Structures are given as structure tokens and as C-alpha cells.
Amino acid sequence: MAASVLFCAVWSTAVLLSEVGAEGGEFSPGQSAASLPLGAAAAERRYLLYDVNPPEGFNLRRDVYIRMASLIKTLRKSSDWVLVLPPWGRLYHWQSPDIHQVRIPWAEFFDLDSLNKNIPVIEYEDFLAESGGPFIDQVYVLQGYAEGWKEGTWEEKVDRRPCIDKLMYSEDKSGYYRGWFWGYEETRGINVTCLSVQGSASIIAPVLLKNTTARSVMLDRAENLLHDHYGGKDYWDTRRSMVFAQHLRIVGDEFRARLLQSNDKTDKTIFQEDWTKVKVKPSLPLGGPYLAVHLRRKDFIWGHREDVPSLRRAAEEIHSLLKKLKLKKVFIATDSDRQDLEELQKLIPEMVRYEPTWEELELYKDGGVAIIDQWICAHARYFIGTSVSTFSFRIHEEREILGFDPKTTYNRFCGDQEKNCEQPTHWKIVY
Numbered sequence: 001m002a003a004s005v006l007f008c009a010v011w012s013t014a015v016l017l018s019e020v021g022a023e024g025g026e027f028s029p030g031q032s033a034a035s036l037p038l039g040a041a042a043a044e045r046r047y048l049l050y051d052v053n054p055p056e057g058f059n060l061r062r063d064v065y066i067r068m069a070s071l072i073k074t075l076r077k078s079s080d081w082v083l084v085l086p087p088w089g090r091l092y093h094w095q096s097p098d099i100h101q102v103r104i105p106w107a108e109f110f111d112l113d114s115l116n117k118n119i120p121v122i123e124y125e126d127f128l129a130e131s132g133g134p135f136i137d138q139v140y141v142l143q144g145y146a147e148g149w150k151e152g153t154w155e156e157k158v159d160r161r162p163c164i165d166k167l168m169y170s171e172d173k174s175g176y177y178r179g180w181f182w183g184y185e186e187t188r189g190i191n192v193t194c195l196s197v198q199g200s201a202s203i204i205a206p207v208l209l210k211n212t213t214a215r216s217v218m219l220d221r222a223e224n225l226l227h228d229h230y231g232g233k234d235y236w237d238t239r240r241s242m243v244f245a246q247h248l249r250i251v252g253d254e255f256r257a258r259l260l261q262s263n264d265k266t267d268k269t270i271f272q273e274d275w276t277k278v279k280v281k282p283s284l285p286l287g288g289p290y291l292a293v294h295l296r297r298k299d300f301i302w303g304h305r306e307d308v309p310s311l312r313r314a315a316e317e318i319h320s321l322l323k324k325l326k327l328k329k330v331f332i333a334t335d336s337d338r339q340d341l342e343e344l345q346k347l348i349p350e351m352v353r354y355e356p357t358w359e360e361l362e363l364y365k366d367g368g369v370a371i372i373d374q375w376i377c378a379h380a381r382y383f384i385g386t387s388v389s390t391f392s393f394r395i396h397e398e399r400e401i402l403g404f405d406p407k408t409t410y411n412r413f414c415g416d417q418e419k420n421c422e423q424p425t426h427w428k429i430v431y
């Protein structure tokens with residue numbers, strides 16, 4: 001059964017490609033596919049690509065990766081699928097001037113060997129080389145249902161529907177679809193269709209397996225699909241496989257040693273490179289002799305949210321925590337603007353921050369600097385973050401992976417006037 005579906009898929013894609021190629025220009029999918037010395041195994045492989053709503057930040061995108069990994073696991077029960085990692089770039093928060101932050105491969109931020117121990121992944125450039133050119137056979141733009149859903153009648157479903165929003169793709173003279181495609185201008189979609197979805201990532205698996213024979217399928221607006229099982233074993237396997245790139249961990253470790261008297265030995269934070277070998281931690285790590293803070297500002301304060309503290313209130317909390325924990329040092333990760341930083345400096349003169357030089361920023365980029373901040377926060381004796389910030393959530397998870405006592409991790413600041421300041425939920429690892 002699986003084999004015949006597979007054969008069918010390969011055969012009809014070849015027909016589709018050659019048809020399109022005949023009318024294409026100097027660079028058509030038919031030609032490029034034919035010129036590639038593809039082995040039989042590579043020819044059978046199908047590619048899942050995805051992208052996320054442009055305004056979404058780095059840390060929600062990391063969450064969407066987990067959902068796509070679940071989908072790949074479901075698809076692979078039937079046939080050979082690989083996930084193509086969407087190049088990073090053009091993120092709203094990556095505002096450092098004069099550095100080019102587009103078409104960034106995942107290897108600049110994450111350890112690909114670790115990702116590959118969970119699901120097969122390849123970079124977009126590898127996809128271009130392997131699949132025969134900058135063409136994506138089928139783009140599905142995911143959206144909700146125009147009619148919404150009636151209360152009490154939630155059901156998981158997926159249907160082909162007219163596009164609700166203006167399509168972010170346009171047809172060119174040759175009938176190909178042009179769009180953002182992670183900044184790869186030469187990439188084209190051969191077919192773009194809207195699908196209304198309601199449910200977890202794997203509900204779309206039957207559509208990919210049965211309704212289309214396209215070899216490369218891109219799910220745009222993939223955040224419309226939810227987690228198969230948030231916080232379950234599959235979730236944590238994928239999350240644990242998202243090991244930060246080694247060069248960023250090294251920068252974080254050097255900073256810990258130099259400015260925070262923190263190292264894995266005295267902190268008892270044993271980092272195991274191969275996440276598949278890690279089981280339940282035998283003993284709790286201690287963490288470095290510092291308090292770590294994530295203070296999310298910018299768009300989190302513009303709306304005057306009542307769960308986000310003023311800097312003055314945050315500074316009070318920090319000083320009271322330092323006293324309670326008998327710590328002298330506080331590491332602060334923040335996206336504060338210059339004015340907020342000056343105020344912070346006055347309120348907390350002893351604060352330590354990771355401030356990259358221009359050369360370091362150019363090398364690691366805003367994403368790498370954020371990861372270094374997260375890595376340092378993850379190794380502190382105690383962490384306190386900002387309410388409903390996915391940046392803080394990813395630090396919680398990193399600390400959970402290192403085995404910290406949840407009391408030292410799942411903490412957040414309260415707003416100055418907040419009445420019910422509920423603390424973050426403890427999500428325990430399932431091994």
C-alpha cells in the first residue's frame with residue numbers, strides 16, 4: 001500500500017514537472033530535475049517545507065518547529081518525508097542596523113546533528129540542490145474557517161476553501177507563483193491553494209499523503225496548526241533535540257566563567273551533547289552563583305499590559321530576590337531600548353549583561369545573541385522571566401532539560417497593579 005502510493009507520487013510529479021518545464025524559461029523545474037543525478041532513494045523522498053506568519057518572533061517559530069516535527073513523524077509512518085528547515089530572516093525584532101539578516105541557515109543557531117536524531121531535516125540550500133531547483137510543487141496556505149466555530153462544537157478538520165485574506169503570492173508571466181520564500185527570490189511555487197484548518201498538526205497528514213502527489217509541499221502560515229500533544233513525550237523529544245549551536249554555547253560558557261564565576265563543574269550542570277542519552281537527572285543542579293532575569297520590554301509595554309512591571313517595580317523585586325537567595329550578581333537579558341537601559345543601569349548598578357561588540361553581533365546575529373542570553377539565563381541559580389513571553393518560556397524549557405528544581409525556574413514578574421499574579425505552569429519532561 002505505502003509502496004504504491006509512493007510510486008504514484010514520484011511518477012505523477014515527474015509528469016507535472018516535465019509539463020511545466022516545456023513552457024518554462026531558461027530555468028525550469030523539468031530541466032533542472034533531469035540534470036540531477038538522483039539516486040532511487042532520493043527520488044522517492046518527499047519534502048515538507050513551511051513558513052510562519054511574518055510578525056511572529058524567533059521563539060514562537062521554535063514552537064512551530066515542534067509541531068512540524070510531530071507532523072513529519074506521522075507522515076513517516078507512511079512514506080519517506082524530510083523536513084526542510086525554513087531559513088531565518090526578516091524578523092521584526094532583529095533590528096540591528098547594517099547587518100544582513102536574511103537566508104540564515106539553521107546551523108547558525110542550532111546543532112543539526114541533534115535535530116537529525118529526532119527527525120530527518122535538511123537546510124533549504126540542500127533542498128535546492130537535491131530536489132532539482134528552486135521550485136515547490138504545492139504551496140498550501142493555511143487559514144482558519146471564515147465562519148469561525150460554534151461554541152461546544154469543536155472538531156478537528158481540514159478543507160479546501162477560498163482564500164480568506166489577500167494571497168501573499170502572485171502569478172508571474174510563466175504562471176509560477178512568486179512570494180517571500182525566505183528571501184530566495186528565484187524560488188517559485190507551482191501551485192498555491194488555501195486550506196482551512198482547525199486542529200493539531202497531524203490532521204493535515206492525510207491531505208499530504210492522499211490528496212496530493214506533489215513531492216515538495218510547503219505549508220505557509222503553519223502556526224495555524226496546533227500541537228499534537230503539548231508537553232508529551234514527542235513534544236519533549238523534539239524540544240530536547242533543539243540543542244543550540246556549539247559556537248553559541250561556547251560564547252555563553254565563556255561569559256559565565258569570566259563574569260559570573262559559573263561553570264558546569266561547580267554549578268553541577270552536566271551538559272550531555274547527545275540528548276538521546278539523557279534520562280531523568282539523578283541529582284538537582286545547583287546553577288551558577290547569580291540571579292538571571294528576562295525583562296521583556298518594547299511591544300510588551302506599548303500596550304500597557306497589566307502583567308508587565310515597571311522598571312522600578314522590577315528592580316525592587318530583583319533586589320529582594322538577591323537578598324533572599326544570598327546572591328550578589330544579577331544577569332539581565334532584555335530587549336530594552338536605550339532609554340530603558342539607562343534607567344535600569346541607575347536602578348540596578350550591579351547588573352551584568354551580555355553586550356556583543358559589533359563584530360560579535362555581525363557574527364552571531366540578533367538570533368545568536370538572543371540564544372547566548374537564554375543560555376546564560378538557563379544556567380543561573382534562579383530565574384525570573386516576563387509573563388507570557390515565549391522568550392522566557394524557552395528558558396524555562398532549557399532549565400527543565402538541565403534538570404533544575406522547578407521552584408528556581410517557573411517564576412515571573414508581576415505587574416505593578418496586578419491582582420492575581422499567577423506564576424508560570426511547570427511542564428515536566430517526559431522521557
Ligand SMILES: Nc1nc2c(ncn2[C@@H]2O[C@H](COP(=O)(O)OP(=O)(O)O)[C@@H](O)[C@H]2O)c(=O)[nH]1
Nearest residue numbers: 057058059093333334335369370373389390391
Ligand atoms: N538578546 C535578546 N533579545 C531579546 C530579549 N528579549 C526579547 N528579545 C528579542 O525580541 C524577540 C521577542 O520575540 P519572541 O521571540 O517572539 O518572544 P516573545 O515576543 O517575548 O514571546 C526575540 O526573538 C529577540 O529577538 C532578550 O532578553 N535578549
Ligand SMILES: *[C@@H]1O[C@H](CO)[C@@H](O)[C@H](O)[C@H]1NC(C)=O
Nearest residue numbers: 158159160195206207210211
Ligand atoms: C481529500 O480527498 C478526499 C477524498 O477524495 C476529499 O473528500 C477531501 O475533501 C479532500 N481534502 C482536501 C483538503 O482536498
Ligand SMILES: *[C@@H]1O[C@H](CO)[C@@H](O)[C@H](O)[C@H]1NC(C)=O
Nearest residue numbers: 138160190191192193211212
Ligand atoms: C492546484 O492544486 C489543487 C489542490 O491540490 C488542485 O485541485 C488544482 O487542480 C491545482 N491547480 C493546478 C493549476 O494544477
Ligand SMILES: [Mg+2]
Nearest residue numbers: 056057060390
Ligand atoms: Mg513574539
